[in-house]
Amino acid sequence: MDSLNLERPPRGGAQDLFYSKANTRGLPTIVRGEGIYIFDDRGNRFIDVISGAMAASLGQGNERVLKAMYEQGMKHTFSYVRVSRHLPNAALTERVSRLAGAGFERVHLSSGGSESVEMAIKFLRQYSYAKGNKDKTRIITLMPSYHGGTLATIGWTGDEDAASVWGPMAVFGEKIPAPLSYRPPFGTTSEDGSRGAAAALEAKIIELGAENVLAFMMEPIGGQSTGANVPHPIFFSEVRRVCDKYGVFLVFDEIVSACRSGKFLAAHHYPDCKPDVVITAKGLGATYTPIGAMMASAEMVDELADLTGFNLSHTYNANPITCAGAAAVLDEMVDRDLIGNAAMLGEKLKARLEGIKDNSPIVGDVRGQGLMLAVEYVRDKMSKEVFSGDIYASDRIRQIGVENGLMLYSRRQNGGRYGEWSVVCPPLIITEDQIDDLANRLERTIAAFVDEMVRAKVL
Secondary structure, eight states: OTTOOOSSOSSOOOGGGGSOGGGOTTOOOEEEEEBTEEEETTSOEEEETTHHHHTOTTOBOOHHHHHHHHHHHHHOOOOOTTTOOOHHHHHHHHHHHHHHOTTOOEEEEESSHHHHHHHHHHHHHHHHHHTTOTTOOEEEEEESOOOOSSHHHHHHSOOTTHHHHHTTTSOOOEEEEOOOSSSOSSSSSHHHHHHHHHHHHHHHHHHHOGGGEEEEEEOSSOOTTTTSOOOOHHHHHHHHHHHHHHTOEEEEEOTTTTTTSSSSSGGGGOTTOOOSEEEEOHHHHTTTSOOEEEEEOHHHHHHHHHHTOOOOOOTTTTOHHHHHHHHHHHHHHHHTTHHHHHHHHHHHHHHHHHHHHHHOSSEEEEEEETTEEEEEEOSBTTTTBOOOTTTOHHHHHHHHHHHTTEEOOOOOGGGGTTOEEEEEOOOTTOOHHHHHHHHHHHHHHHHHHHHHHHHTTOO
16 A cells, blocks of 8 residues: 555545645645654654644554444444433443533534544534524524534535535524634724624624524634634623623533633633534544434433434444444543643643744744644735735645654635734643654744745745
C-alpha cells in the first residue's frame, strides 16, 4: 500500500481527489501513527495539531480501545436495535449519562455528528408534535456556525455561501449574529456582542412567533466555523432566559467541545444555562470508531415513549463494536483524568500561543477553552483587516506547517468574512514538553509566512 500512486491514479485514489485542487497541494501520505504523531511515506513525523478533525482525542494506537473493539467483535458483531437489545449499548449510555449528569439520563446513539444533530431536532419535533404543538418547526442558529454536512444540517449551519449551491434542495433555518468575542456583532466588547446576540434571538422568536419556533441550537465553543469562539458568559444566561420565556428548546451542539474544555461538557461551565438537549460525537469515539450521541432527560424521553415513541433509527445506531470502543475511550479519559488535564494543559498551550501573538504582526487573537483553541490571522492587527481571498493565509500556513512537522487544518468558511484562523486542538494525551515543541514549530511556521508576505509586499 505504501508504494501506491495516490496523486492522480487511473483508478481509485485518495478521498482528496474530490476536493478543490487548489486546496490539496502538498498533502502528505500518512502511513502510520504513534501517540500525538503521524508519519508519512517519506519518514517525516508530524504533530497532529488538529487531532485529525478535532476528534482523535486519544491519539494513535490506544491498545485498550482497540482490544475492547476486537474482543467485542469476536463475541458479538452486530444485532439491530429495533428488534433486540445488547449489553454494550447499555454500558456505554450509562457511562455517558453519568458523566453528563442530571437532566441527561437518556442517550440516543448515532453514527456521527451530522446524524446526531438531525436526531436531536427530530426528537424535539416528535416530542412537540406528540404534545400537541404541531406548528413548532422553525430552528434558529448562529451566523457563522457549523452543524453538519447533510442537506438538513447544511440548512442549520451558518454559512452564507451554502444557499447558492444547496438552496433549492435544503431547508434553511433562521440565523442570528454569533456572539463573536474578537469581532462582536454589536458594540465593541465581547459582552456587548453577547448581549446584542441574545437580544437578536428574542427578536427573532417574536418575529417568527413563539408558537412556530422549535429550538435554538448553538455551539458553546465554536469549532472551525468560528475558530474556537467562546461567548461572554452573559450570552448563556440570557439565551436560557429567552428560551424559557418563549417555550423554545435550547440545544447545545458539543460535537467538538465535549471532553475538551476541562469538563465533560462545555455546558457544565454554565450551571444556570442547562440545555434541554446536548449533542456530541467526535471525542466520544476518538476516531477509533464512528459514533455520535444525543442526550436528553429521562422525563422527556419516557413521556414521549408513552405517547408515540421516537421510532427513528439507522442501521448502525448503537453498533456493539462501536459501543465497546467508545466505552473504552471514556474509561481511558476518566482513569487518566484527561478531561481534567485539558484545563491545565490548555492554560499552558494558550499562554504559549499568546506569546506568539505578542511577537507576530499577523496574529490578532488567541481564544478558546481547555485544549480547544485557535489563532486568528489578520493583515493588520489594529484594524483586524483580513487577508485577501487570493492569499488564503490559513491554508498557506498549513502548507508551511507540513515543512515544520505540523499537521494543521484550514477551511475558509464564509469566504473569510468573519476572519481566518488555525484551530489548535491537539490530542488530550499531549504532554507539557510536546506543547512546547508544538508552539515552537507553529511560531516558526507563522514567521515563515510573514517573511513571504513581506517579500510579496503584502505586509
